[in-house]
Amino acid sequence: MDPKNIIICRCSDVTLADIYELFDEGYTSFEELKRIARVGMGPCQANTCGKMVQWEISKYLKKPLEEVPFHNMRPLTLGVKLRAIKEAAEDEE
Numbered sequence: 001m002d003p004k005n006i007i008i009c010r011c012s013d014v015t016l017a018d019i020y021e022l023f024d025e026g027y028t029s030f031e032e033l034k035r036i037a038r039v040g041m042g043p044c045q046a047n048t049c050g051k052m053v054q055w056e057i058s059k060y061l062k063k064p065l066e067e068v069p070f071h072n073m074r075p076l077t078l079g080v081k082l083r084a085i086k087e088a089a090e091d092e093e
Contacts, residue, residue, distance in 0.1 A: 008056070009049040011042020019053065023060050030054060030071040040071050 003016035014037045022033055030053055033039050039053050040046030046053075050070060058065045 008052050009037070009039040009042065011044055011048070012038040014039050014049075016056070019056055023056075028057060028061060030057065030069065033057075034071055046071055 003020060006016040008014050008016050008019055018037055019033065019039075022036060027033055027036060030040070030050075033053060034041060039049055054068050054070055055065060058068045061068065
């Protein structure tokens with residue numbers, strides 16, 4: 001199968017060929033791939049692509065999967081309505 005036709009990250013439309021190109025340029029950590037290609041930064045937050053990217057890094061570096069760090073997990077953030085901030089400030093007075 002052609003790596004150009006294999007989608008690794010559906011959220012950011014990153015193919016296996018894109019990942020291989022980044023490897024050839026010297027980017028071999030999940031954090032680097034995340035910052036450059038945005039893998040793991042879409043709505044799924046790497047729940048779909050995370051392990052596949054980790055597996056490809058493992059194969060490329062010829063390291064056991066357990067030795068390849070996964071990306072840093074950060075909690076999702078939610079917006080805060082200005083009314084809630086105003087009301088909280090008024091409650092403190």
